[in-house]
Amino acid sequence: MSFQAYLDTIQAKTGKTPEDFTRLAASKxxxxxxxxxxxxxxxxxxxxxxxxxxxxxxxxMAIYALLKGKEE
Incomplete structure (x- = not known):
């Protein structure tokens, strides 16, 4: 599964975009x-x-990688 496929699956499951997860992580x-x-x-x-x-x-771990700077 590609990195983008992971992000797409996460968004379908949670309704949250990568940007949403970045904001939520910051708020935490x-x-x-x-x-x-x-x-x-x-x-x-x-x-x-x-x-x-x-x-x-x-x-x-895909969201963690996103926060570490991995490109979509």
């Missing part, structure tokens, strides 16, 4: 100044995405 303190906040671990972000949005591990 996970993302600031265009990057993942200092001291934040991948598991903190993936656990949040799994719990709040019901994402599986691979899809949660």
């Amino acid at each position: 303190g996970f993302y600031e100044n265009g990057k993942i906040a200092s001291g934040i671990k991948a598991t903190e972000i993936t656990d949040w995405l799994k719990e709040e949005f019901g994402l599986g591990h691979g899809h949660a």
